[in-house]
Amino acid sequence: xxxxxxxxRGLEVHFPLRGGKGVLRAVDGVDLDIYRGETLxxxxxxxxxxxxxxxxxxxxxxxxxxxxxxxxxxxxxLGRRAMREMRRRAGMVFQDPFASLDPRRTVAQTxxxxxxxxxxxxxxxERAARVGELLELVGLDPAxxxxxxxxxxxxxxxxxxxxRALAGEPDFLVCDEAIASLDVSVQAQVLNLLRxxxxxLGLTLLFISHDLSAIRHISDRIAVMYLGRIVEIGPxxxxxxxxxxxYTQALLSAVPVPHPELERTRQRIVLRGDVPSPAAVPSGxxxxxxxxxxxxxxxxxxPALQPVGTAPDHVAACHLHGVIGTPVDGRTAEDVSAxxxx
Amino acid sequence: xxxVPLPAADPVLEVEDLRVELRTPRGTAHVxxxxxxxxxxxxxxxxxxxxxxxxxxxxxxxxGLLPPRVATVTGRAVLQGEDLLTMxxxxxxxxxxxxxGLVFQDPMTSLNPVLSIGKQLVEGIRAHDDVxxxxxxxxxxxxxxxxxxxxxxxxxDRFPHExxxxxxxxVVIAIALANSPALLIADEATTALxxxxxAQIIDLVERxxxxxxxxxIWITHDLGVVAGIADRVLVMYGGRCVEDGTADDVxxxxxxxxxxxxxxxxxxxxxxxxxxxxxxxxxxxxxxPPPPTDLPPGCVFWPRCPVRSDPRxxxxxPPLVTVGPGTPGRHGHVGRVLEHRAATWYQExxxx
Numbered sequence: 001x002x003x004x005x006x007x008x009r010g011l012e013v014h015f016p017l018r019g020g021k022g023v024l025r026a027v028d029g030v031d032l033d034i035y036r037g038e039t040l041x042x043x044x045x046x047x048x049x050x051x052x053x054x055x056x057x058x059x060x061x062x063x064x065x066x067x068x069x070x071x072x073x074x075x076x077x078l079g080r081r082a083m084r085e086m087r088r089r090a091g092m093v094f095q096d097p098f099a100s101l102d103p104r105r106t107v108a109q110t111x112x113x114x115x116x117x118x119x120x121x122x123x124x125x126e127r128a129a130r131v132g133e134l135l136e137l138v139g140l141d142p143a144x145x146x147x148x149x150x151x152x153x154x155x156x157x158x159x160x161x162x163x164r165a166l167a168g169e170p171d172f173l174v175c176d177e178a179i180a181s182l183d184v185s186v187q188a189q190v191l192n193l194l195r196x197x198x199x200x201l202g203l204t205l206l207f208i209s210h211d212l213s214a215i216r217h218i219s220d221r222i223a224v225m226y227l228g229r230i231v232e233i234g235p236x237x238x239x240x241x242x243x244x245x246x247y248t249q250a251l252l253s254a255v256p257v258p259h260p261e262l263e264r265t266r267q268r269i270v271l272r273g274d275v276p277s278p279a280a281v282p283s284g285x286x287x288x289x290x291x292x293x294x295x296x297x298x299x300x301x302x303p304a305l306q307p308v309g310t311a312p313d314h315v316a317a318c319h320l321h322g323v324i325g326t327p328v329d330g331r332t333a334e335d336v337s338a339x340x341x342x
Numbered sequence: 343x344x345x346v347p348l349p350a351a352d353p354v355l356e357v358e359d360l361r362v363e364l365r366t367p368r369g370t371a372h373v374x375x376x377x378x379x380x381x382x383x384x385x386x387x388x389x390x391x392x393x394x395x396x397x398x399x400x401x402x403x404x405x406g407l408l409p410p411r412v413a414t415v416t417g418r419a420v421l422q423g424e425d426l427l428t429m430x431x432x433x434x435x436x437x438x439x440x441x442x443g444l445v446f447q448d449p450m451t452s453l454n455p456v457l458s459i460g461k462q463l464v465e466g467i468r469a470h471d472d473v474x475x476x477x478x479x480x481x482x483x484x485x486x487x488x489x490x491x492x493x494x495x496x497x498x499d500r501f502p503h504e505x506x507x508x509x510x511x512x513v514v515i516a517i518a519l520a521n522s523p524a525l526l527i528a529d530e531a532t533t534a535l536x537x538x539x540x541a542q543i544i545d546l547v548e549r550x551x552x553x554x555x556x557x558x559i560w561i562t563h564d565l566g567v568v569a570g571i572a573d574r575v576l577v578m579y580g581g582r583c584v585e586d587g588t589a590d591d592v593x594x595x596x597x598x599x600x601x602x603x604x605x606x607x608x609x610x611x612x613x614x615x616x617x618x619x620x621x622x623x624x625x626x627x628x629x630x631p632p633p634p635t636d637l638p639p640g641c642v643f644w645p646r647c648p649v650r651s652d653p654r655x656x657x658x659x660p661p662l663v664t665v666g667p668g669t670p671g672r673h674g675h676v677g678r679v680l681e682h683r684a685a686t687w688y689q690e691x692x693x694x
Contacts, residue, residue: 045536046507153630160619184393184563188607188624195623210536213566217609217621256566258608261590263570270545272536273492274506 005172005204006057008139010066013049013056019278024279026052028228030066031305034172039198039205040263041219041236043212043251047275049228050208054174057206058090059083071171088118091165097157101149108145108159111135111151112165135161139193155186162193166201173198174206179214191218212255216240221313222261224248227286228278233305234314247287283328285319293320302326353380353420354524354557360417362403362581365632371634373399375581377417381525381557384673388568388589389561390604391578394631397561400578401527403681406434422524439470443518447530449510452572453502459486459513460498466520485516489546508539515546522554529561544571563690565608569593573673574680577601579630580642583662587682588669597665598642599650599683603627641687652687660685 013027026049034040044050055061057068059075069084078086080127096101111134112127114120121127132142138159149157158178165173179187195218198205209215215222215236219253222239224232224247232245243249248317250269257263271290276282282289288298303317303325317325362374374396381387391397402408404419404426419426421441426434446452450455454462464475471478486494489512495637502510511531518526528547534538548571550654551558560571567590569574575592577585577600585598596602606625616622629646632638638645654660666682 047536155630184565184604185392185607185627188626191609192623212537213609217624226633250538254541256537256540256564256570258565258569258593258605260569260593263566268545269539270541274508274539337360 004033005036005071006032006064006206007069008032008053008057010067011035011053011056011063011068012065013061014033014064015050022279024277025228025281026278027056027063028281030228030230032223032230032233034204034206036171036204037202037327039195039207039218039219041215041222042206042208042225043210043215043222044225045210045251045275047278049278050225051176053225054092054176054206054208058092058174059086059172060092067076084118088120088168089112089170090172090174091168091170093158093161093165093173093175093178095180097154097161097181098149099159100161103149106129106146106148107135107140107152107163110149110160111145111163111167114164116175118168120168130167131163134167135160136228137166137197137205138163139189145201153186154182155189156188158182158186159193170203172204172206174208176208177210178207180209180211181304187214194218212240212252213257227275227281229286229317231287232308232316234316235311236307238309238311238314242311244314244321246286246291246293246320248316250292271294285317295319297323300328302328349682353382354422355381355559355616356418356420357400357404358418360400360403360418360419361415362399362408363414364399364408365412365564366416366635368633369635372637373581373634374403375637377578377581377583379576379583379586381559382673382675384551384555384559385573385675386551386558386560386571386673388572388575389559389578390563390568390575392563392604392631393552394634395578396581396634397578399530401444401559402531405438405444406431407525427452429674436470437467439521439523441523442525442527443523445511445514445526445528445531447533449514449534450502451508451513453510455502457501458498459500459502459505463498463513463517463520466517470521482516482520485520486513488550489513489516489519490542491516507535510540511535511543512541512546515543515550519550519554519556523556525557525559526551527559527561530563531560532567533562533564540567547571565593565605573671573675577604579635580637582642582685584643584686585684586662587666588671588680590669591666591680591682595666595682597682598643599647599688600627600685601684603646641685641688647688649688654687658687660687 008030011027015024016023030053030120056063115127115130120314121130131145135142140159161261179190207218219236222236223230226247232248243252248253250271253269273290275318276289283303284299285303288294297319301323303319305315305317306321306324308314308316309322358378360374360377364371364373372523377400389397403415414532415427460482464478467478467481483494483498486497491497491512532543572589575589576583579600585592585601596605627646640656640658642659644650662683664681664683668681671678671680
């Protein structure tokens with residue numbers, strides 16, 4: 001049994017634009033390994049492709065290129081029946097607990113549906129007992145099983161969503177902005193719950209969020225995404241405290257912390273302009289148009305992930321650490337780095 | 343130097359005992375229950391609280407933006423010497439633009455999708471200042487330049503959907519600032535934006551505030567943002583102010599159990615690790631806020647309070663009282679000590 005549960009190689013999800021005006025490169029060449037039992041935090045700004053990547057890993061959107069393997073099996077080659085078993089083993093918790101629960105179904109109906117679909121419990125009584133267990137697991141009173149979503153607060157609904165995701169006894173759970181629409185004190189409750197469940201059930205978690213503080217709190221490793229690519233990935237402590245890629249540095253410096261003295265004195269890196277459209281990705285390094293440290297090779301060589309910093313397994317795609325990558329228009333990396341400065 | 347109560351030296355806005363009741367199918371909702379504060383020139387007051395705490399409703403009520411059939415508003419809200427709550431609707435309309443500018447959370451819903459940016463700005467300018475269209479248009483372009491929109495002249499002819507979220511929010515700020523208001527109210531103005539864009543918008547507001555001496559009410563649930571921008575902080579719970587003081591006092595030396603719970607539920611990277619080398623669990627506030635239709639007697643936070651012990655908690659509403667030495671003020675308060683107050687029966691050393 002390998003240590004890697006989920007793996008992507010050269011993964012691309014491109015959407016054709018209306019009227020044949022090119023493609024939107026939502027996920028644009030991602031290599032990623034998620035280890036068994038770890039929590040991987042995936043962070044990035046809106047439109048960077050983090051949700052699409054999460055969906056592609058579960059084959060909820062078909063990749064246009066590349067492969068995804070789940071526990072050694074190539075998902076892109078799976079048939080219907082095998083895909084159904086895969087779906088049982090991978091669950092998803094969505095952002096909006098108001099939109100992701102059917103308002104006309106009771107909590108029991110919602111949570112027991114996966115049990116029926118996957119034939120996990122035969123008989124109504126067994127299923128009801130399992131629903132009770134699942135509700136207890138996420139910190140809800142099993143007595144609420146007969147209630148409807150509108151009778152719950154946002155945090156309680158999110159617990160129902162988590163119970164549903166756990167019903168199939170998955171190995172892998174994708175949480176896509178699962179705490180974004182909750183109040184601060186409720187966010188803390190759900191974060192604690194996810195951490196407890198991860199430990200208790202040995203889950204592998206992909207925690208997708210734009211909230212770096214939450215990501216740093218819950219993750220073993222952090223992956224940073226920008227315009228469809230992972231631009232830095234490594235242990236949470238290394239990426240969180242000594243980021244090596246200028247984008248990660250800017251992102252971290254922009255996160256406000258609740259300490260007035262610190263906020264008044266620290267230097268914030270304010271990035272210029274907006275994120276370019278994923279339909280018009282800049283050549284070479286895709287961050288170069290906003291990068292405060294961009295230099296000559298950046299437009300000409302598409303940077304590859306390379307070891308950075310002092311922590312093992314900390315990699316970043318940035319020429320500041322050495323010009324390595326795929327040259328644009330056929331030049332070699334050496335040509336570019338040897339080119340005269342004008 | 344002696345401690346002065348919260349009202350600022352020369353206040354732009356003074357709110358006194360503001361109360362808002364809403365008629366709902368479930369009975370009368372007591373959404374704001376006796377709120378008093380003041381905002382000085384060039385000062386930023388952050389109003390903090392979770393959903394349902396009454397922080398947004400309190401400003402909507404002041405500006406006469408709640409439906410009168412449903413809402414009963416009492417108290418005083420004096421903007422530059424005039425009480426907004428007793429003003430005629432016409433006078434209120436005149437006062438709003440040059441008096442108070444509003445920036446809401448979602449720039450897509452506060453802009454009109456079928457009007458160009460220029461039309462919306464020109465309309466705002468001409469509503470309060472009788473100038474020819476061409477003059478208003480020139481001023482609109484200047485404003486867009488001031489809020490950092492690239493190519494402001496061309497941007498005037500664009501529509502909201504052609505701009506990114508950050509750019510749209512800049513346009514909303516430009517409209518709010520079109521009549522150089524004395525007061526800017528930002529209601530979760532950066533919540534929908536990415537952190538890097540949020541940093542740009544905060545920089546922008548701080549720069550404009552320094553240039554024009556605008557007083558700012560910044561309504562947010564993000565205590566990190568508060569730490570960066572606020573001179574003073576007002577924590578709301580159950581429609582009441584439960585703690586106020588300078589940002590340093592409220593965030594670094596919180597006195598109310600609710601403020602402490604709120605701060606404790608934020609991931610803190612400086613927190614020491616558990617014995618097993620893991621990041622410790624977050625402290626949480628158990629339970630949920632009380633529904634405004636059914637507030638508990640006594641302290642509003644009592645049912646969720648982890649340190650309740652005083653017999654008065656259940657029956658008697660605690661007053662806002664001084665809880666510390668206070669800290670020296672900044673903008674508009676230089677040379678004065680600002681009070682740190684909290685409304686709780688809990689006292690240090692008597693826990694549980």
